[in-house]
Amino acid sequence: MSSFAIVLEDYRLVPPYADAIASFWKGRFAGGPPAAERPPLQHLLGNASMPFDLARTKAQAASLAATIKGDGRQLLLLPGLLASEHRMEPLRAILEAAGFEAHGWGMGRNFGPRVDSLHQIDRRVDQIRRSNGEPVTLIGWSLGGLFAREYAKFARGKVGGVVTMGTPFSGDPRANHAWRIYQLVSGFPVDRPPFTCRREEKPEVPTVALWSRRDGVILPECARGRAGERDHAIEVDCTHMGFAVAPEGILAVGRALETMRG
Template sequence: MSSLVPVIADLHREKRTDRPGLRHLLSNVGLPMDIARTRRRMNALVADMGGDGRPVLLIPGLLASEKRMGAMRLVLERGGYVARDWGMGRNLGPRLDTLEQIDRRAEMMQRETGRAVTLIGWSLGGLYAREYAKFAPARVKGVVTMGTPFSGDPRANHAWRLYEWISGFPVDMPPFACNREEKPPVPTVALWSSRDGVVLPACAAGRAGERDLAIEVDCTHMGFAAAPEGIAAVGRALASMRG
């Protein structure tokens, strides 16, 4: 069951070198079952979304393509939001012009709808979303991150070596200005899971002052973008930003 978590002090007592345990990491192999459950619950997820026509831009995680977030995009579209992929294909890590490319997409959506864009970023995609909101705050209504390691030790996860190998950049030195722990100047909701398995829960939940709200989700890291629990939590995060 999901819960709103204003402060997660206990999680931050973990050592800097801690990473999620092997049991939770292996649970990510359940992705096909998550996808199947979402298909079965599609109508209910759409009915509960309660969209208000806002444009939302979906940014995938490391090595994930736009297709990977297709189920979420479909639910958001049918549920009353104007949902779009980020338009850059597979996420192969940050590039010098990543924020500029996101800006072009956000500008197009803002022209299309006449409204500022809400960014939904999964894992590494959430880091892009947070930094873009600092880069162009006038275009951004809010940011939702899903299992994004924006707080604490950037190596407190099982993905940082892969990130460095794929992107060619040190995990703590991306190719554009980045202060991971600094909260963007817009409403910011962090989705995190104690079953994540890839990112340490504390790093995805953040501390007070690094985000406005943290919501616990009962899913794996892979499930954030595909499991019904992850998609429903995105709906709750978007609802919290109305007004």
């Protein structure tokens, strides 16, 4: 659930979300549930490095693809809150070049959960599986990772594994800098999405959680999870935005996929 996902394709603020930011900062000091621990402000501000991370990835794209060992698996990439498929394109293109069959989720910008979100993902997975019927591995960034974990419980037989990138599936759902924006955009309380959700329950498929001490948006321990909530956790040296666009984040996804392969 990325508060910095409002910095979109051309790194400018989209006007309709200006009110969301104002509400977010005002809400930090408003009444409501007891304040949860959140990442330090300097780490949150570190996410402004996203354009530089993206530039590094574009310059290193060929070597990144050569480093990652693809095996033809079908992958579905799910973006974070307020992000679109465009934000996942650098990762998708490199995974494709590395030898995977990587797909966008086909649902436009992620405006948070809807009653039919899992059913929409199910339709997309069915489209991907038409070629060979094999399970699809889900790679979800932030909120997209929550969707991936819940979908894997919803349709276990169609999922080969789940990789989460800075996804707050463990601990307090308010232990981050994004939950108020999530509630404003989605219209649902952060702890009561419109479909059955058991965040901390591990899906019955291989799961790898990517997390970072420098995340800045999500509290690291919430994205790392505890034993029994995921199979493996891999620390990544990147910001929250970097999971999707920085070389370190992209290489970590490749490592996670290799870990699943055994």
